[in-house]
Amino acid sequence: MAEFMIKLEEVHKSFGELHVLRGIELDIAKGEVACVLGPSGSGKSTLLRCINLLEPPDSGRILLEGTEITAGRGKNPYGVDYVRRRVGMVFQQFNLFPHKSAIANVSLAQRTVLGRGEGEARTKAAGLLKRVGLADKLDEYPDRLSGGQQQRVAIARALAMDPHVMLFDEVTSALDPELIKEVLDVMRELADEGMTMIVVTHEMGFARDVGDRVVFMDEGVIVEEGPAKQVIDSPSEERTKRFLGLVLEH
Amino acid sequence: MDVIIEQYFDVSIWTDNFDAIIEGFWQTIQLSIIGGVLALTWGLVLALLRQLPGRAMAPVRGVTIAYIDAFRGIPMLLVLLLVSGSLGAFASEGTIPDSIGIPRWFGKPDPFWYGIIALTITYGAYMAEVYRAGIEAVPSGQMEAARSLGMNHRQAMSRVIVPQAVRKVIPPLLNDFIALMKDTSLVSVIGFAEVVQVGRDVQSETFNSSALTLGAIFFLIFTIPLARLVDYLIARQQRRVGRAGAGGPAEPAPAGAAGTGQTGGPV
Numbered sequence: 001m002a003e004f005m006i007k008l009e010e011v012h013k014s015f016g017e018l019h020v021l022r023g024i025e026l027d028i029a030k031g032e033v034a035c036v037l038g039p040s041g042s043g044k045s046t047l048l049r050c051i052n053l054l055e056p057p058d059s060g061r062i063l064l065e066g067t068e069i070t071a072g073r074g075k076n077p078y079g080v081d082y083v084r085r086r087v088g089m090v091f092q093q094f095n096l097f098p099h100k101s102a103i104a105n106v107s108l109a110q111r112t113v114l115g116r117g118e119g120e121a122r123t124k125a126a127g128l129l130k131r132v133g134l135a136d137k138l139d140e141y142p143d144r145l146s147g148g149q150q151q152r153v154a155i156a157r158a159l160a161m162d163p164h165v166m167l168f169d170e171v172t173s174a175l176d177p178e179l180i181k182e183v184l185d186v187m188r189e190l191a192d193e194g195m196t197m198i199v200v201t202h203e204m205g206f207a208r209d210v211g212d213r214v215v216f217m218d219e220g221v222i223v224e225e226g227p228a229k230q231v232i233d234s235p236s237e238e239r240t241k242r243f244l245g246l247v248l249e250h
Numbered sequence: 251m252d253v254i255i256e257q258y259f260d261v262s263i264w265t266d267n268f269d270a271i272i273e274g275f276w277q278t279i280q281l282s283i284i285g286g287v288l289a290l291t292w293g294l295v296l297a298l299l300r301q302l303p304g305r306a307m308a309p310v311r312g313v314t315i316a317y318i319d320a321f322r323g324i325p326m327l328l329v330l331l332l333v334s335g336s337l338g339a340f341a342s343e344g345t346i347p348d349s350i351g352i353p354r355w356f357g358k359p360d361p362f363w364y365g366i367i368a369l370t371i372t373y374g375a376y377m378a379e380v381y382r383a384g385i386e387a388v389p390s391g392q393m394e395a396a397r398s399l400g401m402n403h404r405q406a407m408s409r410v411i412v413p414q415a416v417r418k419v420i421p422p423l424l425n426d427f428i429a430l431m432k433d434t435s436l437v438s439v440i441g442f443a444e445v446v447q448v449g450r451d452v453q454s455e456t457f458n459s460s461a462l463t464l465g466a467i468f469f470l471i472f473t474i475p476l477a478r479l480v481d482y483l484i485a486r487q488q489r490r491v492g493r494a495g496a497g498g499p500a501e502p503a504p505a506g507a508a509g510t511g512q513t514g515g516p517v
Contacts, residue, residue: 052398054397080397081400084397084398084400088398088399089398091395091398093389095394095395096395097392097395097396097410098414099413099414099417108399108409108410109399109400109401112401112405113401113405154395158399161400
């Protein structure tokens with residue numbers, strides 16, 4: 001087995017009375033693409049948000065490249081900044097900075113967080129925007145870009161930090177249908193280049209073709225996981241079958 | 251009718267006292283601009299202190315909230331009298347140096363600076379609330395995106411949240427500035443010769459109010475265009491929001507999916 005990029009042990013998370021994650025155990029290998037499926041409210045997004053400590057888990061351990069990142073806050077030498085420099089995240093609602101152009105969106109954190117000079121940051125940003133097919137949109141502001149273009153800027157913005165892992169939180173769910181493919185194509189390329197990715201998605205085709213592994217969640221637990229094609233084509237758990245029946249019907 | 255015109259619009263009173271009234275209004279302008287800039291700055295500092303995250307900062311947030319509540323609830327005239335009366339008294343007792351207790355910085359008399367201090371204290375509290383509304387109007391996804399890129403709270407605030415918040419609250423800040431400009435007239439109470447004080451002096455000498463009317467006209471020359479500017483900026487903002495809503499999902503939709511609505515973590 002390849003070395004672990006991320007390892008979750010018995011992770012729990014509640015919001016008040018709502019017990020969202022109920023003991024998650026998960027290993028993600030370096031270079032692996034894991035697609036997380038499940039009905040809404042099953043805890044998929046919370047799982048991602050726990051991994052980059054946007055929502056610190058209530059209990060359990062999360063290891064990133066062998067380093068525990070959930071050790072007591074304050075005492076932990078590997079604080080949230082350590083984690084977030086290594087874990088990139090892309091959101092359903094893009095969350096681009098609306099007061100900054102595409103290239104400034106991709107440059108900002110390079111400069112403030114990594115201390116790169118303006119020239120270096122812009123060169124890197126321009127290269128990444130070109131890579132996601134937006135070479136002609138460098139100076140456009142987010143409100144002039146389509147949803148698919150905004151989401152590709154958001155991917156470039158996360159990649160600019162040279163992350164070791166990328167988290168994708170339903171990144172195509174807010175897009176018009178004709179814009180979904182351009183975003184999935186970028187993610188597919190990224191997967192082909194060997195990026196470790198955890199992808200929360202409702203795109204079954206993407207999960208089946210690009211995912212190495214599919215993790216099916218329901219009600220805060222992992223119900224079933226395994227090789228992508230196997231889980232999607234012949235699920236063994238009843239809940240997985242029912243969910244896939246509902247999404248694949250139409 | 252003639253009586254009214256003579257009482258309020260006597261041209262000979264205006265021409266006789268024009269220089270004094272203009273000089274008084276110039277003092278009003280200086281109070282407004284220096285007080286306005288300091289209140290805008292102090293208000294932002296207060297708003298940022300109020301937004302500091304984490305349990306360790308709870309006392310700072312508490313003190314800031316208490317300050318804002320207190321000085322929004324006290325008449326500025328009372329603050330002015332407290333400042334002007336007490337600072338001078340402390341200085342004469344030797345508790346604080348004269349240069350602070352009886353400030354005569356940059357050649358301006360001490361009532362001017364007492365006025366500036368009172369304006370800053372009071373309007374800083376008002377403006378802090380305006381900034382807070384702006385900061386809270388920035389979608390939570392902005393802070394999450396900034397934090398997920400590795401920015402710390404300070405970087406996220408200064409580079410992402412505050413620039414967006416300030417754009418949103420320029421109109422209400424300008425409204426507060428108009429109110430501040432009018433409240434500079436309170437400084438006449440402690441004997442500072444701004445435009446209202448000059449007008450009162452002329453009024454008590456001549457039993458004619460025309461000098462005060464001219465002061466009012468000077469105020470309107472500034473406050474009416476500012477009010478129109480506020481209206482224009484608000485209308486422009488609303489057009490923008492309308493366009494963003496029609497042009498696609500530029501503004502984050504209300505959180506509906508799992509996880510996206512649950513914020514409040516230490517982002």
